[in-house]
Structures are given as C-alpha cells and as structure tokens.
Amino acid sequence: MKKVLFIGLVWPEPQSSAAGTRILQLVRMFQHAGYEIVFASAAAKSSYSHPLLQENVREEYIQLNDSSFDDFITCLEPHIVVFDRFVSEEQYGWRVRQYWPSALTILDTEDLHFLRKARQDAIKQNTIIDFYGDITTREIAAILRCDLSLIISKSEMKLLLETFRLPAELLYYLPFLESKIEASAKHAWTSFSQRKNFVFIGNFLHEPNWHTVQLLKTRIWPELRKRLSGVELHIYGAYASEKVYQLHQPKENFLIKGRADDARKTLETYRALIAPIQFGAGVKGKFIDAMQAGTPSVTTAVGAESMSAEGLWNGYIEDDLNSFVEKAALLYADLEVWHEAQEKGVTILNSTSSRERFETPFLIYVDELKEDLDTHRRQNFVGQILQSQYYNASKYMSLWIEEKNKNIR
Incomplete structure (x- = not known):
C-alpha cells in the first residue's frame, strides 16, 4: 500500500x-x-x-x-x-x-x-x-x-x-x-427566532484573533450594544490567557466563554458572528464553521479574503467601523436580511470549498x-x-x- x-x-x-x-x-x-x-x-x-x-x-x-x-x-x-x-x-x-x-x-x-x-x-x-x-x-x-x-x-x-x-x-x-450543505442540513438549523446574541470565536494563540477581540471590546461593542438593548456578545476561543479573561464584563454584556467544545454546534445557537479582523492571511476557519452552522456574519475585507463568491457574503463586509456597527445591527434585527445572508453562505461554501x-x-x-x-x-x-x-x-x-x-x- x-x-x-x-x-x-x-x-x-x-x-x-x-x-x-x-x-x-x-x-x-x-x-x-x-x-x-x-x-x-x-x-x-x-x-x-x-x-x-x-x-x-x-x-x-x-x-x-x-x-x-x-x-x-x-x-x-x-x-x-x-x-x-x-x-x-x-x-x-x-x-x-x-x-x-x-x-x-x-x-x-x-x-x-x-x-x-x-x-x-x-x-x-x-x-x-x-x-x-x-x-x-x-x-x-x-x-x-x-x-x-x-x-x-x-x-x-x-x-x-x-x-x-x-x-x-x-x-x-x-x-x-x-461537505456540501444539503437541504437536510439546512432544515436542521436553528431558526432566527430561536437564536440570540452575537458571537466571536478564534484561537487566542493566533495574534489576529486577540487583536480582533480588543477591537470588539473597545470600539465595536460599546456602540453596538447601544442599538440593541439586552443583547450580549460572547467570546469563544482556545488557549485564552488571563489577559483575555480580564476583558470579561457581565455588566457590559461582554462575556468571555473560553474554549468551545464544538465550534459549529456552538455557532448554531447565535444569530450572528462579528469579526472585524484587521490583519491575517489564508482562509478563516471561523467563517467556514459559521456557514456550516447557518450563522451569518459581518467582517472586513481581510476577514472575507478569498472566501466570497462573485461578490457574495453571508452578511456584510465592512472596513469602516461605524458602518460595521450599522450592518451588524441590521443583520441581527431584520429577519429578511438575515435569511438572505444565510442562503448566500450556502452558495459560497458549496461553490468555493466543496x-x-x-x-x-x-x-x-x-x-x-x-x-x-x-x-x-x-x-x-x-x-x-x-x-x-x-x-x-x-x-x-x-x-x-x-x-x-x-x-x-
């Protein structure tokens, strides 16, 4: 052999x-x-x-x-x-x-x-x-x-x-x-109404993820939580150190959750993934997992690099932080926008990563x-x-x- x-x-x-x-x-x-x-x-x-x-x-x-x-x-x-x-x-x-x-x-x-x-x-x-x-x-x-x-x-x-x-x-x-996302997998996804809160996920040994979480904490979340009362942002990632857990602020609805035992099952329970990634390379596994889980996302051009299909994204691509906040709020609250983004994710994954x-x-x-x-x-x-x-x-x-x-x- x-x-x-x-x-x-x-x-x-x-x-x-x-x-x-x-x-x-x-x-x-x-x-x-x-x-x-x-x-x-x-x-x-x-x-x-x-x-x-x-x-x-x-x-x-x-x-x-x-x-x-x-x-x-x-x-x-x-x-x-x-x-x-x-x-x-x-x-x-x-x-x-x-x-x-x-x-x-x-x-x-x-x-x-x-x-x-x-x-x-x-x-x-x-x-x-x-x-x-x-x-x-x-x-x-x-x-x-x-x-x-x-x-x-x-x-x-x-x-x-x-x-x-x-x-x-x-x-x-x-x-x-x-594996291609088939109709049976889509039917098993958690519905819009059953999902809640925002999520970010990423290995903390990877510097772009740590930088992104800092940006979420200091720039994105303070503005986004003003627009969506009662909504939380949950941060997951392997190898979270003490400096990561120091960002845990329940009063601000900013919660450090640590390692996710199963990334895709975890993502299935959230309404949207937000990842304002500023640097990095390659294809980001978090978006593959999100598409497989039927979870739309908002990211940057660097985050979506080489993953969008014919300009499609399963949510929004925004480099301007103010626009990022606006699109995240829209994606979270609008059922029609959310469903359309979810379907785009199916198209993207099946055409680019099958x-x-x-x-x-x-x-x-x-x-x-x-x-x-x-x-x-x-x-x-x-x-x-x-x-x-x-x-x-x-x-x-x-x-x-x-x-x-x-x-x-």
Whole structure:
C-alpha cells in the first residue's frame, strides 16, 4: 500500500484551530484515496489532540536534530511526505531528501505566514505593508525546495505568482475541503427566532484573533450594544490567557466563554458572528464553521479574503467601523436580511470549498506529478540551488546540535 508521511509542527487540534481542521482534512483525503497514513511530530500532545489512532492513522513521535529520523524514514519508505507549514520543512526537509529522495514532497502552507506578519506589522506600526523580510525569505525558500505547495487562498496564489513570480507548477490551490450543505442540513438549523446574541470565536494563540477581540471590546461593542438593548456578545476561543479573561464584563454584556467544545454546534445557537479582523492571511476557519452552522456574519475585507463568491457574503463586509456597527445591527434585527445572508453562505461554501469539487482533481494531479517527478524537479532549478548551497545551513546546524546533544548525554 502507498504511504503518506505527515510531519506535523504540532499534533492536530481541529477543535482549537482551523490549522488543525485543515491538516486533518488532508489526512482523510489521502486515506480515502487508499493511502496508508503515518503522522509524525516532535511536539508534545495535549488533551485536545485529535485521536488519530481511532481513524487508523499510525502515530510516530520523532525528534528534532536527531539521526533517528534518518532511519525512520528509510524504513518507512513513504511515497509522499507532507510538511505541516514551512518550519517543518526547514527542520526535516533536508533529511527527507538525503535519505528518501524518491518521495514527493508537499508543503501545506496553511496560510502565508509572511503575509500575516507583514499585515500585522503594518497595522501596529501604522505603515504600508512591506512583504520583504526574514520570514518571507524562509517561507518562499521552503516553497521552492518542495515539489508542490498547497495554497489555501486565491489571493495568496496571486501574490506568489505576480509579486514573487514563483513557478506556477510548484503551487496548487486547494481550499478547505468541506461537505456540501444539503437541504437536510439546512432544515436542521436553528431558526432566527430561536437564536440570540452575537458571537466571536478564534484561537487566542493566533495574534489576529486577540487583536480582533480588543477591537470588539473597545470600539465595536460599546456602540453596538447601544442599538440593541439586552443583547450580549460572547467570546469563544482556545488557549485564552488571563489577559483575555480580564476583558470579561457581565455588566457590559461582554462575556468571555473560553474554549468551545464544538465550534459549529456552538455557532448554531447565535444569530450572528462579528469579526472585524484587521490583519491575517489564508482562509478563516471561523467563517467556514459559521456557514456550516447557518450563522451569518459581518467582517472586513481581510476577514472575507478569498472566501466570497462573485461578490457574495453571508452578511456584510465592512472596513469602516461605524458602518460595521450599522450592518451588524441590521443583520441581527431584520429577519429578511438575515435569511438572505444565510442562503448566500450556502452558495459560497458549496461553490468555493466543496470537497467533491476539489479532492479528485488534486489526487489525479499528484499521481501525474509522481509519475514524472524527475522532469518536474529538473525544471525547478532554483529549488535545486537552494537545496545545495546556502540553505544547507539548516542541515549543518542540525548536525551540530545533534553532536552537542550527544556530548551532553
């Protein structure tokens, strides 16, 4: 049986972050296609790590900067290796290429980290966006070293192709792989009258979410609650720290709820999701969950980036904060507007993130790429240079650390 080795930066936590959902979707896609799946990580598990063993996925603990990985991959003989974000490729890519070079290497970018960082810096420093920095160099180098990189956002595809002029054959647009919203699912949704209050949800280890909650607390909610008496805003998110809980203000109807055990079931009980996201990258899992739950939303252009279909949104897209408040109040109070927004969400998700639409073409492409991998690699000469010259620094640093650790033992 053909094998796929996933090298995880962390063990997947689909109930904590969209990144966990994304990597698990890829695992299941390859598994349904008949591959044996091995998931390996050097990270420690948490109580929220997904039980991969229950899905017949083999789990392996690996070590950083240790030659035991060389023996592991040689014995495993994987057909495909998937790196979970560019840092995993930096850590293990050279070992994969040296000890099992026949494996097709795929980088799942999740989102472009350098884009998120550039936007974050621009917001915090009140400057124009500057894409060029250390993280940009590292991430694009990892993309060039791999046989294929998965890009979750059309906007990020455009950036890589037009601004950085990366070869199109190294990139593949693969959005979230969701089940289509069928009529039966819609009929099971909680009705407008049964829902109440606003909600925001997001992992607090992710800086854009923390920034958004601060903006909600200081700018959006004080104005919005004046328009809708008795309505509350509930904030959910994994890994909420003390600074997050300090924002909990029952007298202001601003409530920190902590982790949601099931994001979609939680969202089903609320009338609207509000997320005035100021920076970030990729596709936001909170909106996928909201559409699956039949919950309309109000967000910004950055929040809705690469998710709207032909200008549609399941609510409103507003960058001006005053307009944001007005549209949130309208969406919350008007039944007709709310239902129309809900239907738009169905259209958006089914047209942009349907598993049925994207899985099969991708798997066919992977098979074709594997069949002619030598030609594909020869055409990526820059990638060969990066593998053999300056970027071998990570390899020799790793070997140095390994020898140092041996002496410590």
